[in-house]
Amino acid sequence: MESNSDLKYARLTGAMPRFGLIIVGDEILSGKRADKHLTRVIEILAARELRLRWAQYLPDDRAVITDTLRITFASDDIVFSCGGIGATPDDHTRQAAAAALGVGVQLHPEARDLITQRCVEMAAEGRGSTDMSTPENQQRLRMGEFPQGARIIHNPYNRIPGFAVARHYFVPGFPVMAWPMIESILDAEFREFFHRAPHAERSMLVFETPESVVAPLMEEVELRFPGVKSFSLPSVGDGQDGKPARRHIELGVKGAPGLLDDAFAELRRGIEALGAPYSLQ
DSSP states (O other), rough: OTTTTTTGHHHHHOOOEEEEEEEHHHHHHHHSOOOOOOHHHHHHHHHHTTEEEEEEEEEEEEHHHHHHHHHHSSSOOEEEESSSSSSSSSSSHHHHHHHHOOOOOEEOHHHHHHHHHHHHHHHTTTOOOOOTTSSSHHHHGGEEEEEETTTTEOOOOOOTOEEETTTEEEESOOHHHHHHHHHHHHHHHSSTTTSSSEEEEEEEEEEOOOOOHHHHHHHHHHHHHHTTTEEEEEEESTTSSSSOSEEEEOOOOEEEEHHHHHHHHHHHHHHHHHHOOEEEE
């Protein structure tokens, strides 16, 4: 298990951390519920000029979650995991995280206290009992069983905490809980990286032109402007994306703002040299 100093690895090295997102739930993969986490986490990071580098959807399958976490724990990525930390039979994330680390689970003392407070509050509202020995409250306490050495993530919605291990942060699947918890983690632990690597993009719509024609131009722009990436988003032109109902490519560049003007100008000159019809975004 890592020490507390190791847990701040990204901060100590001064390197920009890579952020990843894991979303757990059969209901997402079956289409029973639509995922909202991916878009919102991208927005939360973007507001701080941070970027999501990867995302994965996982089923409620302990072996699959364990295998995935073994890989991500071995990386230096900052990983947010949403879902699967409850105490019903289809919740496996807590046990999978422990298995991936090769440790057991145990009732975290602070989690026990927070869950007990929540039970007292519910009892005052006429829901349940303050007796923590009842089967219902014993089941609730299981939500505080985390991998050995885990840290608490406070839940401002109902006190039932999430947990953190290494550079991984495990929060509930409910957006009303997960999103404020993710924001509080970023603000408390990664503020030094906010607005340190501004990112922007510029693009145009290129009409009736195959990607194979613009690919060499994209490669040339990237060679001439290190640090800039080109991108091409083709559309069949059915108007479903809010763009013109005409076959087109959204062609552009992205990267540090100071590099984009010259790179985009070069891209535009190349399109004009090809004689391809285009319009600026």
